[in-house]
Amino acid sequence: MSSDVAQVPPASNAPKVTRKVALFGRANAGKTSLLMHLTGSLQRPVNFPGTSVESVQSNCVSGDCSLEIVDLPGVASLTPQSRDEQVAIDHLQDAATRPDLICFVLDAGKLAVELRLLQQLRGLDVPIVVAVTKVDVAAVEGFPIDADQLQRALGLPLLVVDGANGAGVDALRTELATTSLEAIKPAASPAACVTPKRAVSRSLTDKLDGFLLHPIFGPLVLVAVVLVMFQLVFTVAEPFMGWIEHAQGFLSGGIESVIAEGAMRSFLVDGVVNGVGSSLIFVPQIALLIAFVTCVEATGYMARAVFLLDRLLRRFGLSGKSFIPLASSFACAIPGIAASRILGDERDRLATITVAPLMSCSARLPVYVVLLAAFFPAYQAGLMLFVLYAVGIVTAILVSLILRRTVLKGGVSMLAMELPVYQRPRLRLIGRHTWFSVKSFLVTAGTVIFASTIIVWVLAYFPRPATISASYDSQRAAVEQAAPADLQDQLAALDARQSAAYLEQSYLASMGRFVQPVFEPAGFDWRMTVGVLAAFPARELVIPTLGTLYSLGEVEASADDPDPRLKDALRNAKGPDGKPTMNGLIALAAMVFFALCSQCAATLAAIRRETHSWRWPIFTFSYMTVLAWLAAVAIYQIGTMFGFGS
């Protein structure tokens, strides 16, 4: 921008003034969805207290005024009790960030509490516009509010808005842009506006809570919800995954028919299509999982889960509120670690952050799905998947217990949280949020995973010594000269043996063999070892890497199935001694390894950001990797002892 302050804006319709507006209110008042309607940008509007954990700025224009709106974390009082609240209150008081105008988001469902906070806020001497949300909730709960009366009593500009459909938001935007920035007048007595007696005896939420918080049915429903989540991921995603697989096969076939055999064709088919395709195929599952978690949050049930689990989780050195970060971590640990800010107590928070990466995230799912499909019958796969998730959860409990008895002893843990009124989830918002998450996965798949896939392909394809091609060319000539009845089969077998021979002496194989002794006790062959190594920057790389390795070395691929999928390739892979290199036991050891291992640089970066030190990411990486190795070795060794490995 120009440094000349007196310069006239070039365009005639450009805004003349800029106003800094802070959206301020208690957690779960509806600030985030209000911001979305005000500015049209996508936030994460969810029905759980404390989700807007970072202050996000978004701009919009109204008339000739440009509004810079900041969504502040939820605050219960002006005396901060958590990092979140400190962020919000500092923002209001710091001279550099102090807003021109506060938009106080008032949840009509708890008017008395809101008015107390608003009264404190007036002391800051910043102009205030009140946006009243959840008027419908207040009416349903039997405490209807009279907005006109409230406005007169408060003596502040006041508008009723609907966070769900955006009604009243245009008027609010205009008010924010045009309202006077002069000092605010003292209030009359707004307390008179609070409905003293409840108008209904039992609301829908009361009835639902009667069942969902029931001492027996409540926990049963909770278990059912979790089971439905896992089942959904496996069954509903299946047809979509089939389509992607077909598209991938179609594309490979197309390339093979156009481009002649050689480095270019191998690069496109084995490197690009197989590599990227094998991560794209999990988009349906990731989308379903994220949509489900978002939906549960949006209904208000997530807070009930916290309520039901608090006592249990406290025994494990966590808090009921840890359930939110931990449940989010099943989709991805990074938002989970950010969500841990809702935990007021620092020790609760550190314990939660440290164990959150043990929850099996959606990036681990591909590994489970492929290995389960390859080595376990379909009726066992669902149960085994549950076991793998349980391995992560049980380990998390043990680690948390140890931490709370050693380095994270003591602390004042608090629950004191609101259980919101049940709401019908807004499909549009869930859809938009899911799309947002899928898009960020696609960006990762399109950049990091794609680049790494190509590196893996290069390392696996080269070198190509002439001795191998000469040797196989002469063998091929000999076979053709003999012209046996199964000529085509024999030629195909020779081709497969040739590509296997190339792979066996590739750079990648040398690297894998160098490190393989470390994973030998877990039963991994060099290919699985390479998969493990390639996955340390991001575990999304496991399947593309294995895909490249096994499709390049289609060891004795059967002639009737010239394009074996990865699971078949895994099952059929044989070592130099002719014995299969993979079996159910090794697959289990590998899956448990991936379940426990810290293979995500982005997660470690998130831990660094949230804990403000390198200590916790280094600790998390070390303990997870050591545990993963020990568990994989234990499973393979004990399993072999009992004869499962043969």
Add this chain to the structure above:
Amino acid sequence: MDPKVSVTTSDSPASPQYGKRDTSEAFLERGDARRECHLDAVESVSGIGVQFEVTGIDGSDAVGQRLAASGLWDGAVVEHIASAPFGDPMLFRVHGYRLALRRSEAARVRVVEVR
């Protein structure tokens, strides 16, 4: 204090509805001679759905401040509406919304029954 609240002397005999809980533990001796108990003991005093009025919070540390900011200031009306399995945490209605408190947090809030 609110004169509408019925006054019971603290030396009246314990009635059976107090349950297993020791009366001296459930009730506090206060100067205003009203029968006061802590919010975690309300279910032993009376059933679900009975309204109580907050008379104070023990301690002004982070927990105490948080409780006050959640609406449990003096004179606020609280109703116990549910408990999680094994009775902890507990769910209350205060100022028209649902507030979940651990037993240990509820034990910081002093209340009297609204009759």
